[in-house]
Amino acid sequence: MSSHATFARPHEAPSTGHSAHSTYSALPFTVGNTPLAYLPEPFGVADGGFWAKLEGFNPGGIKDRPALHMIRQARARGELAPGATVVESTSGTLGLGLALAGIVHGHPVTLVTDPGMEPLMCRLLSSYGVRLEIVDEPHPTGGWQQARRDRVQRLLAEIPGSYCPDQYNNPDNVDAYAGLAHELLNQVAHVDVLVCSVGTGGHSAGIHRVLRHHFPGLRLVGVDAVGSTIFGQPARPRLMRGLGSSIHPRNVAYDSFGEVHWVSPAEAVWACRTLAARHYVSGGWSTGAVALVAHWLARTSPGRSVVAIFPDGPWRYWNTVYDDGYCRAHGLLGAVPSDEPDLLDAPGEREVHRWTRCTNVADPLAGTR
Numbered sequence: 105m106s107s108h109a110t111f112a113r114p115h116e117a118p119s120t121g122h123s124a125h126s127t128y129s130a131l132p133f134t135v136g137n138t139p140l141a142y143l144p145e146p147f148g149v150a151d152g153g154f155w156a157k158l159e160g161f162n163p164g165g166i167k168d169r170p171a172l173h174m175i176r177q178a179r180a181r182g183e184l185a186p187g188a189t190v191v192e193s194t195s196g197t198l199g200l201g202l203a204l205a206g207i208v209h210g211h212p213v214t215l216v217t218d219p220g221m222e223p224l225m226c227r228l229l230s231s232y233g234v235r236l237e238i239v240d241e242p243h244p245t246g247g248w249q250q251a252r253r254d255r256v257q258r259l260l261a262e263i264p265g266s267y268c269p270d271q272y273n274n275p276d277n278v279d280a281y282a283g284l285a286h287e288l289l290n291q292v293a294h295v296d297v298l299v300c301s302v303g304t305g306g307h308s309a310g311i312h313r314v315l316r317h318h319f320p321g322l323r324l325v326g327v328d329a330v331g332s333t334i335f336g337q338p339a340r341p342r343l344m345r346g347l348g349s350s351i352h353p354r355n356v357a358y359d360s361f362g363e364v365h366w367v368s369p370a371e372a373v374w375a376c377r378t379l380a381a382r383h384y385v386s387g388g389w390s391t392g393a394v395a396l397v398a399h400w401l402a403r404t405s406p407g408r409s410v411v412a413i414f415p416d417g418p419w420r421y422w423n424t425v426y427d428d429g430y431c432r433a434h435g436l437l438g439a440v441p442s443d444e445p446d447l448l449d450a451p452g453e454r455e456v457h458r459w460t461r462c463t464n465v466a467d468p469l470a471g472t473r
Contacts, residue, residue, distance in 0.1 A: 131208050135168040136283055140291040140411075143383055143395075154299075154402040154410035155292055156395070157284070160387055160417025164200025166284075167271075167415075170306055171201025173280035174269040175209055189214055189266040191259045193252035195303075195345045196225045197416055198271055203232035214263070216255045218248040220345060225420050247339055247350030271304045272353035281310025288315065288411060295319050296408035299398045301347040301390035302326045302334055302364075305356030307413060312360050323362040325401060326465070327393045330368045330458070336451035336468035343369045343424075343434060344389035346415060358467040364451070365461045367393035370439035375399075376418075376425050386418035388425060396441060396459065 138161040144153035159166035178184035189212045192202055199215045206213040214235040217226075221238070229236060237259065243250035253272075260266050271277050284307070288295065295315055300308035312324045331340035332348030335358075339350040372392035379395050380386040391414040398412035424430050431437045446460040451468070 131204065132172055135162050135172060135204075137287065138162060138284075140288070141383075141385060143379070143385065152402045152406060154398040154412055156385065156398070157288065157411065157413045158385070158417075159284075159413065159415050160391075163204060165197040165416035166307060166413070167198040168201040168204055169284060170271065170277045170280035171198055171205045171269075172208065174271070174274055174276045175202070175205040175211070177276045177279075178267055178269065179209060184211070184267040185265055187211065189263050191256055191263065191266050191268050192216070192271065193249065193256050194271075196221055196420060197346060199225070199229050199234065200232075202269070203229055203234050206234070207232065214259060214266075216252045216259070218242075218252060220248065222420050222423065224422070242341075243350075245339075245350075247341070249350045253351075271306065271355075272349075272351065273355060275355070277304060277306035278310040278313070278355055278357075281307045282314050284413075285311045285314035289318060292409065292411060294409050295322055295411045297323045297325060297401050297405060297410040299325045299327060299394055299401060299410065299412040301394050301413070301415060302328050302356060303347045303349055303390075304353045305334075307415075309355055309357035309360065311413065312357065316360075324360050325397060326361045326364040327390070327397050328364055328366050329389070329393070330366050330456055332366070333468070335364045335366075335462070335465065337366065338455055343436075344372060344393070346388060347390045347393060352467075352469050356467075358465055358470075361465040363461055363463040364465050365393075365397045365445060365459065366456050367396055368439075368458050369434065370436040371396055371441040371459050373425050373431055373436045374440055376421075380418070380426075385414075386426075387414050388416055388418065388421040390415045392425070400445065 139158050141156045141158055143156055162168045190202055191214045193216045202213050216237045218239050237255055239251040239255050242248045256268055260268055298312055302308055316322050328334055329342050329344045329348030331342040333339035334349045342348055372389050375396040376392035394412045398410050402410045441459055448460055448462040450464050451462050
């Protein structure tokens with residue numbers, strides 16, 4: 105491979121057959137068919153590279169896929185009536201997808217978020233006609249996510265005929281990623297290791313479910329945030345948005361994961377900035393965390409094809425990940441990750457604060473769901 109990123113794209117989407125003035129009919133075709141980039145020596149070490157699926161090339165990011173699919177399916181089942189309001193909790197990326205789906209299908213959209221949503225994201229969603237509700241304090245045990253979900257329930261009771269896609273527990277969220285998996289099958293000859301950030305659990309479960317039928321030996325590696333409770337660590341306040349959780353989404357396919365890694369904000373920032381400087385490939389917290397883990401897996405698994413999913417692009421992170429003042433204020437600059445992650449024998453063995461891995465993955469709520 106060459107020393108610079110190379111790109112591959114699947115076949116282009118077919119023509120919609122509609123004239124240019126048809127109402128929004130072509131918008132869904134702007135989603136998908138994202139490029140795959142090979143990133144050799146991603147951090148300046150001559151020990152191999154990995155493939156990165158660049159979901160930031162979607163209009164809003166990776167969650168355009170489930171947003172459109174969940175709304176289509178809800179309409180088909182009669183759960184969402186024409187013109188009814190869609191209400192959902194979001195930290196940002198799904199909100200963009202639901203704004204798109206609302207425009208495509210003619211639904212008002214109300215999104216519940218928290219004070220951590222970036223000002224740019226708030227303004228952009230408002231420009232798309234979204235009504236924003238911002239909760240003012242976290243839930244005592246479920247953090248901002250549970251506070252947002254509680255507000256969603258109140259809004260559903262207040263708005264006649266409204267519908268919540270419930271991204272955390274809706275199997276349509278998982279099913280939506282079959283298309284992404286098939287794009288990968290057209291772009292790369294073999295996949296040995298799939299690396300995905302984990303938030304709702306949708307894309308890791310959906311992509312893996314398709315690919316494992318083609319590659320029976322496929323190993324799924326999850327990337328979580330320090331301070332996230334998904335895989336059995338204690339829930340703590342988190343700077344990083346888009347991965348991690350203070351609740352336990354049912355869409356997380358625990359039995360599919362071969363291992364999980366937790367990454368800290370400073371390590372994710374370092375990886376984001378290094379990727380940008382060396383390869384002109386950039387993204388947010390999830391992208392940095394996934395890149396760090398994928399690079400390590402490629403280095404320690406020579407000859408194996410590693411594919412990482414980069415969920416979005418860099419633009420919403422201009423005043424966090426790529427802002428020196430913000431990073432300096434939160435102690436995120438100059439923290440070069442170790443060459444090797446720490447190791448846990450069990451996810452709850454101790455609380456982690458830096459890059460750490462565990463190969464013993466289990467549902468922390470097993471037996472109680």
